Each structure stands twice: as C-alpha cells, then as structure tokens.
Amino acid sequence: MANACFTYSEKASYAYVLCTTSSAVDAIAGTALPVFDSDHDDVVFTNNTSDDITYTAAAGTFTRKSRNLSCGFNAGDFSRNF
C-alpha cells in the first residue's frame, strides 16, 4: 500500500491571500505594483497556500512548483488550469 501523506496542502492546489489591514492610501502610485506585496506601508496579509504554490509576500507573486508526491499520485509537471 502506498505511503500516506494526506493533508490539504499536500494534495490540493490552491492559494488564498486576504488583506486584514489596509495599506496606506498612497501605497501604489503611477507605476503598477503587486496588489499582494507586503512591502506596502501598513498592509497586513494572511495566506494559506498548498505546497505546490509559493506565495512570495515581499514580491506579491505566486509561483507554481512541480509536485513530487510519494504517495502514488502523479507528479504535476504539466500545465494545469486555475
């Protein structure tokens, strides 16, 4: 029987970021900046992401990693739809 590794973050693919404290009103000016950048003055974000998606708060980016599971399910190097 395959080894088990059954947690939500290990098995599903998801990312959730929520702003719980507003930024300064002038956090973003004439140049486009990441919405979920923790460097915005005063802002506070919480997040919950799966193991195969990296939320980089300092850059406000989301990176999808390939998933190498050891519990009998396929790894995920192919493209997926979100």
Place this chain on the structure above:
Amino acid sequence: MVLTLVTSQETSDRLQTTTFNLNSASAIYTAAPFIDFAMDPTETTHQRIITIAADDVLHIKTTTPGHTMGIVKGTSVVITEITSGVFASSTVTTAGSNNTTDEFNPFDTDGDGPAFAAAGLIANGVVFDETDASMKIPSSGKYLIMVNNLYAAGGSTNNTNTIRLYRSAGSYDITTADERLFSNAVKIHSTVDPTEHTICVIEDLNADDYLAITYDVGAGRVQAELGATFTVIKLQEGQPIAGTGRGLGGYGNIYASVMSDQDSTADDDDVNPFDEGTLTGDATFTTRAISGIVFSPAEGTFTVDKPGLYFIMHNPIFQVAGNVVVTTKILVNGVIVSASDTAFINNVIEDPMNLTNTAFVELQRNDVVTVFTGANTAVNIAHSAGSHITMFRYFGFFRTQEALASGLIGDDLTINTFSQGNLSVQYDRNIDQLPFKFGIRGAGTLRGRGTEPSVVKLGDKKV
C-alpha cells in the same frame, strides 16, 4: 482565479488598472474600473481561467496613472485548480460600443459588440461562441457560472442596468422569460463608470444547454468594458481530477447557491440577508443548487456536512438611505473569517450596488457559515432581490484508495485482525493504518470504557 479587490483612491477620480501577468509576458487580463475618491473604497471583482505550468510566476498588479491608491481590508485572491477539465472563460479585450435601449447580449461581437483577442479566451469542453456570445454545455452536471460584469454607460446614462442570466435547451435564445435563471438590477451612472457587478451561481445544467448574459437599461445605453469575463466551470463532483490521475473524490460534490427573491428590510444594525425574518413581502429564497450543505432560512445559516476547504462568495446588492460605509462579513461559527469594512456607497449615484466578499476556509463537519452586513452610521441599508451567496467544497476528505478486505484469516491460518489489508480498508480514511482500537470487538476494557478513538475522527465507518 478570483481577485476581490477593495481599493481606495487618495486624490482625484481616476481609472485603476488591474492586470494579471504570467512571468514577463504581456497581460492576460486587464480591467480598468473608475474609482471616485469621494466614494471610495470601492470593490471590484476580477477573474479568469489561467493555464499555469510548473515554475510559472503569476503577477497581480494594479495602478492609478498619475495618482495614488491603496489596498483595503477585504481584498483577497483565491486560486484553485479546475479539477473537472471542463470549462470556458472569455475576457473582453476591447470594449463594446453598443447603443440600444433594448435588452441585448453585451458579449455578442456582432456590430458594436466587444472583441475577444485570443489571449482572452480559454476553453475545454464548454464552447464559447462569439457570434451569439453563448456558452454551450457539453455534459450534464453542476456548473459554477461567474461573470464579473465590467460595464460603462458610453454616454450620459444614469439608470438601472438589469443583468440577466439565461439558459436555453438545445438552441441559443435569450428572449424566453421562462429560460431566465435570474436577474440582478444594479446602477449605471456615467460619472462613476466603468463599474463592476459580479454574478456567481451554481446551476444544474444539461448537455447542449446554452448560457447567455443580457443587459437591459431601458433608457440610455450600456456596453461591456475591458476585463468583463464570462466563466463557466463544471464542478468535479467527486470524480478523479481530469487528465492527472490524481484524486479519489472530494472535489466539488458539496455546494450551495442561494438567492433572495425579495428586498430585505432596511436597518442600520448588522443584517443577515439570508435570514427570512429580514425580508420584506414573501420571505422566500431560490436555492439554485444545494448538496451536502443545509440552508436554514429561519436562522440564515449554512451548515456543512463534511470537512474540507470551501470557497465562499457573497454577492449582496445594496440600497441605502444615505451615504454610508458598508461592512460585509463572512463568519464561521460566529467568528469573522473575511471582512471588507470600507466600501462606501453614495445613495444617489451608486446604489443599487454590488459589493463582493470572498473567503477560502477550512471547515469541519457541522460548521456554520453566516454572512452579515452593517453600516458605520445610523443609515439604513437594505439588500435587493437577487442578492446571492455561492459556496462549494473545493477539496474534501481525501481517502485512501478503495480496496477489498484481504480477509480475517490468512492462507497460513494467521488471524489478521489488525492488518491494514483487513481492518483498515473497511474504513474511509486518510491514513494507512487505523488505530488498533477499531479492530476490537466489544468493549475495549473490562470497564467497557475507552473504546472511543480520540484521534481519528474524519472517517466514518463504511455502510
């Protein structure tokens, strides 16, 4: 992916341009709603389906050229995989210029309709036809339908835009009233457009059904704007994840989508819009689809039957008696999990107005979800008919693979009471081996106590 964006505008009334980019490539989504700094913060929803390969980097950016803006509490992004493999998402890349007082399809590319560049289109299974701007459903099932309606007056219109969703069986037809799934009436005002209104609903559809959106202003004009996106996703309903071999159930088979049929009473205290006691006239709701979640109109609650990760989107439509800051809250067991507390509504220019609030939370069995809205001052607010909430379990209890028990007594006459192959496979579980207590027949101790496992609680005995 769904971006619920609540923003402020520090100075001057301006467009705020929001983009999605993959890596360093050009934007694959662009929208530019108008934010009046005297009526901020404002909520706008942005969404589309994106194909993401390994190591791709997703950028979500915003700006207000020449001025400054802020990100406001309640802003969120939810990114979840489409596990059914059946979907379509069509984003307007060039605004329309329609000029009609008749009800019309704002995504129809004919004549003065908008345009969809290839980068704004993605589909598999569901077919988007630009000629009639319909979504054709390939197979029966439950479908999540989400439309972020970015629209503008294209003139000096100040009116109500009635946005309707239709389903037609076997052919495209938007004129039959009995094929209307629902309608939302929201404000269109030329001084604050483009504006945005979100529809998010789950419908039970059949193969060869067609879906279409219409706008109807009655007087003046309205047009779909850059970023308006029509998305249809089939819920996976417990099947393995298409094309991946992953998944043994748990995706998308639990859901609820409920709409109020009546306006709510106006109140300056917190209001639960799904409590029938708050509605005027006949206190009725339309349940568009529901499974595994108990909706109680008497309490205004949604109780989930199974644990898992849940997506929740609340789309109230407000009418207010004066200028007010509206607070929208999503609660689990009475505790706020998402609050957007600074959306300003100007009762002359903006209402009726939609403010979306979104959450993505882990719920346990019998957890109770409620939504509330309130005012920051003694100004009455009411919910319009058509206000709705949609939630579904994105990911649930992930079971180990089904297998038959190997038998209590082996070929060598070994008694396998506690073996994985005999005992464990008799239970839905997300571990390899059950605690031995599950294999004890009768009382576990002489006192007859202590047989209740204290750790494993997610799985139920198979029946």
